[in-house]
Amino acid sequence: MQCDQCDNEATVHEVTVVGGKRVEKHLCESCAREQGLTVQPNEPINALLSKFIMAPGLVQQAVTGGKSKGEPQAPACPECSMTWMEFRKSGVLGCAKCYEAFESRLAPLIERAQEGATHHVGKAPRGSAGLADHQRTLRTLRAELAEAIASEQYEHAAQIRDSISDIEAQVEQQRADAARRVDRGLVGPDDPEGVTPGGAGEDPDAFDEFGGAS
């Protein structure tokens, strides 16, 4: 296959989804390097990420969603005053709040570095909102799954499906744990973390509506 930019053989292939559309790039080594796409086999992932962050074309894409040219000044993080430029230079964020302040810019970068994953599905601190969060994540993932299937990205779809079944298993586990706690009288029925009405085996989406309200 020929490189999109020149006459050389394309050896670097990249497929991304921008605004729901599949975008393919086929480039030779040197054009790929110019676009910040080459990957050294042993490159530490931090260096890799900063390369993605630094690459001019990609930054624009990440920052503006590929819609307009020029990088608008983003407001600094209200908590620690970290700016997007600072993060681009150092590759590290200033505080937990930065993830909210820069969410729309970070999301595509994280997705690239994480095999297309967009949401956490693992362990959560016991004090966190738990079930309600999982329901939100499940809804998002199901929408992504439908999109992936529609755009024939079956490998990505399979990954999403795995994530969904992981979360569903976790939700079941949490409900069982919570039920045990109620049985043992450790939490009262008013506990917002406790079980929601409805027995096991019910569509996990269904108790989103009740989420934490019982």
Place this chain on the structure above:
Amino acid sequence: MSNELLGVDGPEWLRSDGADSDVVMSSRVRLARNIAGFPFLSKASDEDRRQVMELVRERVLAGGVAENLLWVDVTEASDEERHLLVERHLISRQHARGSGARGAAISAPDERLSIMVNEEDHLRIQVIRAGLAVADAMTQIDAVDDAIEGQIGYAFNPRFGYLTACPTNVGTGMRVSVMLHLPGLRMTGEIEKVRRAAKSLNLAVRGFYGEGSEASGDLFQISNQTTLGKTERRIVRDFESAILPRVLEYERKSRHALLTKSRMKIVDRSHRALGVLRSARLMTAEEALKLISRVRMGVLLGVVEGVDLSTLNRLILLTQPAHLQRAVKANLNQAERRVVRADLCRDRLGGE
């Protein structure tokens, strides 16, 4: 630094009786965590750093996280002490070289658990075990993580999970790795296939001392890169099932194929290496690792007798610069280290 720590027997992960220890030297799991309410380290003031240290020191050491945790103030530690900790994989090079208030809590005497405080994240929790024991290491670190979380609130966000200074660690914050001894694949040149296969599975392959280090002594580290979008259990399962069984099988096959095809060459190579280790008067760290690897392969293939694996495993550590200095209780320059290293190898391997 306490003598309780850094015992002469070496950390538990050097033991030679772990599962699949002919190929897998050690397994490690680490979690990156930040404490809610404090800025990450790039924006932390000296006062923030001190407070994080004190908080962790008070709560984690008192909080039943592990039976016998020792606290090391890395800021106050000498250069040699810091290097000792790096060589034992208890703290990272970055942590040793860093600046500002920072420390580490280490479980003694097994050195299975270490918690770096104020490295790139407020907490870097690590469990390291001998042989292939990724799942066990995960179970232990999960309990430690729960115990710490019971004392200190973590920075967490429902979408991105555990929040880390570098977004590449976000989600589970979990990195799983194994240290592999792959002399067979190195000799047959098939190691490149492993690298490619690992890369296609989004796993990183590195040398003995992690990022940027060379694969000295045929030792390689393989670790996961993806931390988001999979549960901890799935990360471990994928890691254990995706590539490890095949690497183990290929390595064993290569070793036996080499032995079948060129028996005398392998016998000669390992005995020649043992001969040099038993006779040399000057030895670089690089050469020591290379020779130890050859002898180790010979022992595992049954062509070298009278040398045990745990001696070889321990030598890998004891021939490192800071460990040599500690052994002779003196500061050594590079030339002096070569003499002491050669002495040590002769002594441990029954040379004259």
